[in-house]
Amino acid sequence: MTDEFKPLKGIRVVEMTHMIMGPSCGQILAYLGAEVIKVEPPAGDKTRHLTGMGRGFFPSFNRGKRSITLDLKSEAGISALDKLLETADVFIENFRDQSLSNMGFAPSVLREKNPRLIVASCKGFLHGPYQDRTAMDEVVQMMTGIAYMTGPTGRPLRIGSSANDIMGGLFGAFAVLGALLERQQTGNGRALRIGLFENCLMLVMQHMVQFDLDGREPSPMPEREFSWPVYDIFDTQDQRQIFVGAVTEGHWGILCKAIGLENLLADPRLQSKMDQIEARSWTLPVFAEAIATRDFADLIKVFEASGIPFSPINRPADMYDDPHVMRPGGLQESHLPDGQTFRAPGLPIEVDGQVPSPTSLDVADVGDDTDDVLAELGLSSSEALAASGFAERTSA
16 A cells, blocks of 8 residues: 655645636645635625536635635634744735735735735736736737637637636646745745636637748647647447547557458559548548448447557547546545535546545535634634624524
8 A cells, every 4th residue: 555645744835816717726725735714704605506517616726725704804714814924834816916915815915914925816817918907718819829729710609618727726736836846945935827818818828830931820629720630520320329440550550440441552542651641531431331231339348459540429428437547546536515415537647546635525515624724823713703803604
């Protein structure tokens, strides 16, 4: 049995964020062993109460965190947060710059009080002309061109998950780790700013660079110029869809033999990879016809055995039946405050063969840890009551 992977054990993170970008940053640090204290308003993070597409936001990105409530509209709440930050190694926030300054918690002020503190500000934009704009995942996807690249011409589409928010949280955690390493040498923290817009720029970087080098704008992905002979979705005999790729000369030969199209191997029009790419207009219908005569289960056995890139066209709900996802450690079970359980993926890494896990994977109720955390700070019961906004919460 290997030792638990907790490289951030002993690191205290105070997180004052909502939605996905900031919480995912804290979630990753919790997975690495940090104590993450989530500061919520007296009524709780509004993300807790989202329904529909937002139902999974709070449970997904707030597992394993302690929860306290502070009324930051009161002097008592601001004083308590100030005391808490004196004990922190990292502060994650996603407030508007002006709002944070008005409360006396601008990064420069915090680091003057506590030079060792690392402040990670999860913002819509880095400093520049847009720094005060309101940004959301969909906004920056439209701004950077990733929505243009995802949908067909005239129909920009956002990515089908909050991938940009999550990646922004990952960059935040990455920056925090770097600052923690540096602090071991210098003794000083850093003020970090992570931009959702700039994060999305990295996602479209390959398309930007293609234009900068060639002077030609790439077409949206549904209309893209292909670099491979086969890279497409086909229908099987039993009405399943399957993605199949043949991206090398070796793949081409293996695929042709696997589905009974050996005649294409001898075709003089298809003797180089570029020949095969340029012939897609007439070869793809041939592949489609051949694949349509085979059952899905038969095809995946053949493709897996031969090393051909392939995939069923799944829905997210299908992942709960996927044998690889359901392997030990593939999903981790968490409990909501009402006792309901859910299963979610962990970090996509293994350490000595084990998937890391926080000490707890459960989702704390609003303010569950308020009394304990504020008592640790030396606040009396009456001071803690005033700081937490408990009276406001119970009357709401």
